[in-house]
Structure formats: structure tokens, C-alpha cells
Amino acid sequence: IQGQLKNFDEALKNVQLAFDLAQAQSDHNLMAYAALQMGDIYRDEEELDQAVARYSDSINLYQTLKFETNLYHAHKGRFLCYLRQQNDQLAHQEIKNLFELLNKYRSQISDEDSRNTFFDVEQTVVDAAIDFEYSRMNNPELAFDYANSARARSLLDRLNTDAGGVQDPATKFQAVSEPRSLEMIQQQLPEQTQLVQYVVLENKLLIFVISPRSNLQHTMYSIPK
Numbered sequence: 555i556q557g558q559l560k561n562f563d564e565a566l567k568n569v570q571l572a573f574d575l576a577q578a579q580s581d582h583n584l585m586a587y588a589a590l591q592m593g594d595i596y597r598d599e600e601e602l603d604q605a606v607a608r609y610s611d612s613i614n615l616y617q618t619l620k621f622e623t624n625l626y627h628a629h630k631g632r633f634l635c636y637l638r639q640q641n642d643q644l645a646h647q648e649i650k651n652l653f654e655l656l657n658k659y660r661s662q663i664s665d666e667d668s669r670n671t672f673f674d675v676e677q678t679v680v681d682a683a684i685d686f687e688y689s690r691m692n693n694p695e696l697a698f699d700y701a702n703s704a705r706a707r708s709l710l711d712r713l714n715t716d717a718g719g720v721q722d723p724a725t726k727f728q729a730v731s732e733p734r735s736l737e738m739i740q741q742q743l744p745e746q747t748q749l750v751q752y753v754v755l756e757n758k759l760l761i762f763v764i765s766p767r768s769n770l771q772h773t774m775y776s777i778p779k
Contacts, residue, residue: 557595565595586615590624593631602635609635626655630679637682642690649683653700656680680704685755694772695736698762701753702733739764 556565569591576584589612596605609632616625629651636645656676680700688697734742743749749764757779763771 557591557598560598562595562599566592569595582615583619583621586612586619586621586628587624589615590628590631593628597631597635600638602639606632606635606639622655622658626652626659629655630676633679634682637686640690642686645686646691649686649700652679652683653703656704677704681753681755684753684760685758688760688772688774689758694762695770697753697760698736698751698770698772701751701760701762702736736764736770740766740768 556562556568569588573585573588573592576582576588589608593605593608593612596602596608609628612628613625613632616622616628629648633645633648633652636642636648684697684700687693687700739749743764743766745766747766751762751764753760753762754777757777759775759777761773761775763773765771
């Protein structure tokens with residue numbers, strides 16, 4: 555609450571107290587959570603080096619606990635810090651960590667309604683990763699793969715289950731279907747056929763055009779605020 559009110563000194567004082575109490579009781583779970591909260595507060599305060607350090611502490615603790623839900627949020631916070639710091643190499647690596655965790659969660663959340671709710675909330679992180687790979691890393695192929703891996707996945711799972719076209723949000727998925735890679739799409743497209751996919755980001759529109767046995771074509775349009 556203090557952090558949301560921009561009372562950063564008071565917020566850090568309280569969360570440091572929580573961390574110290576958890577440490578005195580050797581409660582690594584609460585230590586990891588307190589470190590995560592410190593990272594969020596420092597990031598909101600634009601103290602990015604401090605935020606990265608606290609997120610790293612949280613990640614190290616959560617990895618020993620195998621508590622992956624909050625592990626994702628710690629990686630997400632560190633990724634957003636690296637973006638603001640323009641630390642492209644570390645941001646690129648952090649994206650890989652995030653997508654590995656997202657794919658793991660997709661297989662663990664079996665009911666469609668819960669899965670859609672979670673991934674709707676996290677779509678902003680996916681969009682940031684797409685934008686980063688396209689605009690900063692000049693890697694449109696990877697940007698396409700990230701976009702393709704994060705859209706209509708529940709629909710793909712539904713089409714590959716006995717549920718077929720039945721519209722039931724309580725549907726339980728027994729397996730996770732993998733989307734086709736860019737290379738596979740190119741190989742399977744009929745001759746004289748093009749596939750067009752567009753991605754709407756916060757301030758730009760990306761258009762990808764896929765043709766059989768041809769390099770990926772792409773265009774970017776800026777969206778005025």
C-alpha cells in the first residue's frame with residue numbers, strides 16, 4: 555500500500571522488516587516473497603540496479619523452493635528492469651526464461667477459463683518481448699515465433715481435443731498443443747499461397763507475410779498516441 559502511494563521510504567522500511575523477521579525464522583519462502591516486493595518497490599522508484607539485485611535474490615531463493623508462480627513474477631520484474639536499462643543481452647536471456655515458465659504454466663493449468671484469464675493478464679509481457687525482439691534485437695523471425703506461440707492457444711487445444719467446437723469454459727485440457735514453427739509453416743503452405751499475420755502492440759502494428767520457401771517479409775507501422 556505504501557509503495558502504491560509512492561511512500562517508498564516507508565514501504566521499503568516495512569518490507570525490510572518483514573524480510574529480517576523471515577530470515578530470523580529461516581523462512582525462505584517469506585524471504586523470497588519479501589525480496590520480490592522490494593524489487594517491485596525499487597522498480598517503481600526507478601532504482602533499477604537495486605531492483606535487479608532484489609529480484610535476483612528472490613529468484614535464487616525461489617529456485618531452491620521450486621515455487622514457480624512467484625519465480626515467474628521475479629523474472630518478469632527483472633526483465634522489465636533490463637528493458638528500462640537498455641541491457642539488451644540480459645533482457646533477451648530473461649525473455650527465454652519467461653517463455654519457458656509460461657509454457658510450463660500452460661501445461662499445468664488444465665481448465666480453459668483459468669488459463670485464458672492468466673494469459674490475458676500476462677499478454678502485456680508477451681507484447682513487450684515481441685516488440686523488444688523486433689525493434690531492439692532486429693530479429694523479426696523470433697518476434698513472429700513469440701507472437702505465434704501466444705495467440706489462440708486454447709483454440710488450438712480445443713480443436714485437438716474431443717471437445718471440438720463445444721463452447722464450455724470448464725473444458726479440461728489433457729495436453730498442450732504446440733503451434734507450428736515458422737519453418738514448418740513455410741514448408742506446409744501450398745504454392746501460390748501467402749499467410750498474413752498482424753500483431754497490434756502498444757505503439758506499433760507489425761505485419762508478417764509468410765510465403766513457401768521464402769524469407770519472412772515484415773512491415774512495421776507506428777501507431778500515434
